[in-house]
Amino acid sequence: MPAEPVPPRRIREIFVTFLALGLTSFGGPAAHLGYFHHQFVVRRRWLSEQDYADLVALCQFLPGPASSQVGFAIGMMRGGGWGAAAAWAAFTLPSAFVLVAFALSASLLDGPVSQGIIHGLKVAAVAIVAHAVSGMARNLCPDRQRAGIALVAVLLVILAGGALSQVSAMVIGAVAGLLFCRKHNGTDPGHSRLSVSDRAGRWAAFFFTVLLLGLPLLAWLAPSNLTEMMDAFYRTGALVFGGGHVILPLLEAEVVQTGWITPDQFLTGYGAAQAIPGPLFTFSAYLGAVLEPTAPWLWAAMALVMIFLPGLLLLVAVLPRWNNFRRWESAQALMRGANAAVVGILGAALYQPVWTSAILGPQDFALALTGFLLLSVWKLSAWAVVIVMAGGGLLIGA
Incomplete structure (x- = not known):
């Protein structure tokens, strides 16, 4: 973390930038990484292509929400602890608020107009991710060996599916790099600014372990609905690899199979989470609000913190050794x-x-191609492309 005080205007800049992403980042974790790449590597140059790729690789290895961990680390690099907190809050809270409001009211997504806009936002995710993949492929797969590793990873993840295939692809890629990618141009990787102090790392590892072991004990010694919920959500966040959709079966086992909520309530919230921007882990806020209607905002806040906290603590715990490694x-x-x-x-x-x-038809393909060209040729900002795609989706729906 930066040794000198961070100017308040920089914290505000981090918050406003991530708030814009939290309000417009549709499409799930892969799309979020595309938005981050465009915003922080290409446009703002807050970190290099190499630093960004290394950070994404690290977060893919760790349990927890990978895109939120990447955003948290970028905020930390830019503004220390307050910057990390500002980045996480701004990126996460918009969708959490919407989902809690959804839990407390009738469906907000009925009608052809809203469905058309939502579909256009999904098409925007296609353009954003395609642009990110093409840019990263040029920089990170410049030779046959690395292009082959990328191809094997694509085939493994598509054919096998699931979070285990993603972790396996990362492990296989790392081993293949060790065997076939030792030749390099002799450049120094430099000192990444994505680091924290040893003390902070030790404290993060301590709190992660204490909560992982202590919450089940607390739920056993002082049983209550709140302590049981905190234990279930923290354990889920600590043990899920791959993030995003992978967390859904684990949450379903914790809240549906235990009889806390009905399958219909669970699927309704999942549908709403699919239709809004931000990380899918904010689905936990909806579940918290449904679990305790008498105190929905408190339970939503606790569920949200418990599901994100383990992944963020683990990230802080490993970063002190990152530069040496x-x-x-x-x-x-x-x-x-x-x-x-x-x-x-x-x-x-x-x-x-x-x-x-x-992409459900030729109109969707044409709209996605338009978005890709707006990003790659006309260099339009990602948020502007999102607006154009939403309007296009509305026209297609009409």
Whole structure:
């Protein structure tokens, strides 16, 4: 973290930038990584292509919501602890508020107009992810070896499916990089600004372990609906790899199979979470509000914190060793292979679920191609493309 005080205007800049992303980032984790790449690497240049790829690879290895971890780390790099908190809050809270309001009211997504806009936003995700994949492929897969690693990752994730295939692709890519990607141009990877102090890392590891072991004990010693919910949501966030949709079966096992809520309530909230921007982990806020209608905002806040906290603590815990690790020659080869695998994983996500859920006919393809050209040729901002795609989706629906 920065040793000198961070100017308040920088914290405001971080908050406003991530708030815009939290209000417009449709399409799930893969699309979020595309938005982040466009905003922070291409447009604002807050970090380099290499730093961004290394960070994405690290967060793919860790349990928790990968896109939120990446955003949290970018905020930390830019503004220290307050910057990390501002980035997480601004990116997460908009969708959380919408989902809690949805839990407390009738459906907000009925009618052909809203459905057309939502479909256009899904098409926007296709353009954003395709633009990110093409840019990262040029920089991170410049030779046959790394292009081959990316191709293997695409095939593995598409054919096998599931979070385990993504983790496997990362491991295989890292091993392949160690074996086939040792040649490099001799450049120093430099000192990444994505680091924290040893003390902060030790405290994060301590709190992660204490909560993981202590919450079940607390729920056993002082049983209550609140302590049981906190334990269930923290444990889910600590043990899920792949993030996004992977968390749904785990949450379903915790809240539906235990009889806390009905299957209809669960699926209704999931449908709403699919239709709004921001991380899918904010589905936990909806569940918290449904679990305790007498105190919906308190329970939503607790559920939201519990589901995100373990992944963020783990990220802070490993970052102190990150710079030393990435300077080893073997580690650099490993990361070259892992970064190529990241490109493959994003390429697979471009097909499923981004493409398959959005491109339903020739009009959708034409709209997605328009969005891609607006980004890559006309250099339009991502938020402007989102607005254009929403209008296009409305016209297609009409």
